[in-house]
Amino acid sequence: MTAHDVGLLMLDLALILVLARVGGWLARKVGQPPVIGEIIAGIALGPTIIGPHLSTLLVPVDLRVPLSALANVGLVLFMFIVGYELDHTLIRGRERVAVSVSVGSIILPSVLGITLALWLADRHGVSADDRLPFVLFLGAAMSITAFPVLARILTDRGMHRTRLGGLALASAAVDDVIAWSLLAVVVTVAGASAEAQWHVLLALPFVALMFFVVRPLLRRLLPVHARAGRLTPPVLAVILIGLLLSAYAAEWLGVHVIFGAFIFGAVMPREGGEALRQDILEKLEQVSVLLLLPVFFFVSGIKVDLRNVGLSGLGELALILVVAISGKFVGAFVGARLQRVPLRQSFALATLMNTRGLTEIVILTVGLQLGILDSSLFSLMVVMAIVTTVMAGPLLSAFYSKRRIERDIAEAERASLGTVAARRVFAVVDDPATQKADVELAAALVGAQRPAEVVLSRLLPYRSPALEVGTGLSGELAEMARSLEETERLAARVRRDDLPVPVLSRFSSDVEHDLALQIEASGPDVVVFRSSRPGMGPVVAGELVTVASGLPERPSAVGVGWGTDADSVAALRAAALIAAARRLPLVISDSGRRASAAATELTRHGVATSVGAVPSDALVVAGGVELAEGEHVAVRAALDADASPIGDWIGMVPVEVPVPA
Incomplete structure (x- = not known):
């Protein structure tokens, strides 16, 4: 040439x-x-x-x-x-x-x-x-x-x-x-x-x-x-x-x-x-x-x-x-x-x-x-x-059609959850490295009900265009393998013989949309996610638990406000479950007669509960969707739930957990 x-x-x-x-x-x-x-x-x-x-x-x-x-x-x-x-x-x-x-x-x-x-x-x-x-x-x-x-x-x-x-x-x-x-x-x-x-x-x-x-x-x-x-x-x-x-x-x-x-x-x-x-x-x-x-x-x-x-x-x-x-x-x-x-x-x-x-x-x-x-x-x-x-x-x-594809994906994920659980807690994982406490909290919310399971869901956004050569599968396989390994390590922290923890992990072009479909398909009793997802409230029919990005590592107690509305009752139940699982005392920030009666009933059941000022180093649970300053966990009741008395749900709280002196 x-x-x-x-x-x-x-x-x-x-x-x-x-x-x-x-x-x-x-x-x-x-x-x-x-x-x-x-x-x-x-x-x-x-x-x-x-x-x-x-x-x-x-x-x-x-x-x-x-x-x-x-x-x-x-x-x-x-x-x-x-x-x-x-x-x-x-x-x-x-x-x-x-x-x-x-x-x-x-x-x-x-x-x-x-x-x-x-x-x-x-x-x-x-x-x-x-x-x-x-x-x-x-x-x-x-x-x-x-x-x-x-x-x-x-x-x-x-x-x-x-x-x-x-x-x-x-x-x-x-x-x-x-x-x-x-x-x-x-x-x-x-x-x-x-x-x-x-x-x-x-x-x-x-x-x-x-x-x-x-x-x-x-x-x-x-x-x-x-x-x-x-x-x-x-x-x-x-x-x-x-x-x-x-x-x-x-x-x-x-x-x-x-x-x-x-x-x-x-x-x-x-x-x-x-x-x-x-x-x-x-x-x-x-x-x-x-x-x-x-x-x-x-x-x-x-x-x-x-x-x-x-x-x-x-x-x-x-x-x-x-x-x-x-x-x-x-x-x-x-x-x-x-x-x-x-x-x-x-x-x-x-x-x-x-x-x-x-x-x-x-x-x-x-x-x-x-x-x-x-x-x-x-x-x-x-x-x-x-x-x-x-x-x-x-x-x-x-x-x-696209709707039929979404339905098939939802059915596949529902099938992976196995048998119907008496209580299912659905935890959304964004960053496995920082959400160990979130997953442990989700496991605590299961309580004593069985059969039960904690579902960990991690949806990965497509970070870059797929490779033009080949099938487009191998890049997903490599990243998905890493995601599953990281999320499985989280699951292993709370998995027990009587508490399975299935993991759902996949890629998504629209994470919020697909997450809503996952939640709808799995039908959980409780959904736990970080406070960075404020728009998820309307799509969750069950109990909604919002967790702050930084939970106290060694709280001295679990604190919760008193109220008679459905959200406040749901917050009290969640606080009792967390306190029982962590073997911590529960403090209700109210000195009224009804709050004292609730504390007495919870103590009788096995959760050391008192009324008064919440310690400054406590893990604070509140009712509602948004987290206020100083609150770590917000609980919104299920959309169709009423404010139920303690006697209706106290059986969910494990009694075999020793109460600290």
């Missing part, structure tokens, strides 16, 4: 990047995955939209060879990510449904695709020698589901936390394994040269070597990464070298570089490796998403030429769309219904399994490189990939 060619290459890369970012932004604005906009941006630089002359002027033919090399590197990185993000834990507990849906969504479109290929073979001049790989390839290409795009759709809608989302991820994961295995066989049949056919015999030993030798070696990277606390250059270098060698080995075996990259991603360590996976994806996004994948979209897009598609071509496109959409939809739908998945969820599953996206483009590009597809059929198949991906989002919204 001359210096002039190098300059033009830099200019063309800048042009490709600008169009890719603009296309991705526009696609996101209309509710589509950014990859759709980037694919269309690549096509926009090809002959279909701007014509062959302008396309050649913008990107000269001499520069397309180095661009193709960059595109292949991007392809290898992308396939590594696809393999890396396949996780067998997605399938656990859903094996029967996942296998049924995935097998149905592979067999039917493959059979229909093979039938269509037999008709297309003559129309596209496929020779008798090439007919078998052509027919098999088209059948396999029709059966593809884009696992990264499907997962991105689910994560963007929060559906991956629902039963439907779990089934879709599991089905797509099984589909990916089966479909890629079939494609590897087809590509091997089509691409192996006569002198290298014996290499294919080493494919199975190669896979075994990767899983049983390379995978254990890669696990040794986890402690190295953990000690460093970040992805160091030596660790990343080891991974990239292994990836490139695996891709070369696959090509030498007569399969294709993409399968070597996929296998290397599949053998990367999963258990305990969430942080490593997130760090790798963050590094790869900077190179792969921003530069190499847009170049791949361009290299593929300039090969799409729809200028000469006449009525005959439109007829072929219509048949391709019918086979691709109906085969995948009907196969997945029947597979789901055979496992008694509800009708609406079966429709939604079938819609999701129809997403093809970038994964389909990758496969079609391989078919074009191997000479299985000609340029006209490649162009029609690319249109099919775009259409099936674009329609997935709107169809899913039609089958599964």
Whole structure:
């Protein structure tokens, strides 16, 4: 390359990047995955939209060879990510449904695709020698589901936390394994040269070597990464070298570089490796998403030429769309219904399994490189990939509205709480490091009633845009693992044999809204949260306990004001429960006759109670929603509660706790 060619290459890369970012932004604005906009941006630089002359002027033919090399590197990185993000834990507990849906969504479109290929073979001049790989390839290409795009759709809608989302991820994961295995066989049949056919015999030993030798070696990277606390250059270098060698080995075996990259991603360590996976994806996004994948979209897009598609071509496109959409939809739908998945969820599953996206483009590009597809059929198949991906989002919204998704999330969280408790205290955790006293207070409010439970809820706001590369799941997994570990440590402080403490933790784009849905779904008797959430009062039907950000570490007593309204009675009950749990005396700041009678009754029950001035170092409980100066806990009664006498609730106070002298 001359210096002039190098300059033009830099200019063309800048042009490709600008169009890719603009296309991705526009696609996101209309509710589509950014990859759709980037694919269309690549096509926009090809002959279909701007014509062959302008396309050649913008990107000269001499520069397309180095661009193709960059595109292949991007392809290898992308396939590594696809393999890396396949996780067998997605399938656990859903094996029967996942296998049924995935097998149905592979067999039917493959059979229909093979039938269509037999008709297309003559129309596209496929020779008798090439007919078998052509027919098999088209059948396999029709059966593809884009696992990264499907997962991105689910994560963007929060559906991956629902039963439907779990089934879709599991089905797509099984589909990916089966479909890629079939494609590897087809590509091997089509691409192996006569002198290298014996290499294919080493494919199975190669896979075994990767899983049983390379995978254990890669696990040794986890402690190295953990000690460093970040992805160091030596660790990343080891991974990239292994990836490139695996891709070369696959090509030498007569399969294709993409399968070597996929296998290397599949053998990367999963258990305990969430942080490593997130760090790798963050590094790869900077190179792969921003530069190499847009170049791949361009290299593929300039090969799409729809200028000469006449009525005959439109007829072929219509048949391709019918086979691709109906085969995948009907196969997945029947597979789901055979496992008694509800009708609406079966429709939604079938819609999701129809997403093809970038994964389909990758496969079609391989078919074009191997000479299985000609340029006209490649162009029609690319249109099919775009259409099936674009329609997935709107169809899913039609089958599964946002309200239904929220209801499914609430049902999943309600199911995780187990059996109905006689008393349920719901504690909102914002910062586990500073809320140990809050959780202990929540446990104290349970009292003596059984069965009972304390539910700890921690909703994490999305702090930054999700990674554009991959499924969007691994970043959540890493941060969620940390969140669960921190919240579980809090739960362990108060968990006992007779007091379960389930933990609810997930991401939320609207924390206040989702928190209200959680509270409504769990139906708690008491909700405990920090004073930083003043707007939650109207959405809590049960008793509402507001806690100050700094509770006394070693209070000498629990103080409470006297009153006859519902809030004051609720505050007295809460103060008695806290005093009993902490083995502290209770002081009622009133010397009236009724307050004295209450103190006598509480003392008789086992809580040392007196009337008078509240000590300055006491933990002060008051009735109401807002905390006044000097108050640590505010208690608002349940919305439908009346001011009940002590005799109605004194049995909640544990009597086995010794009263301090």
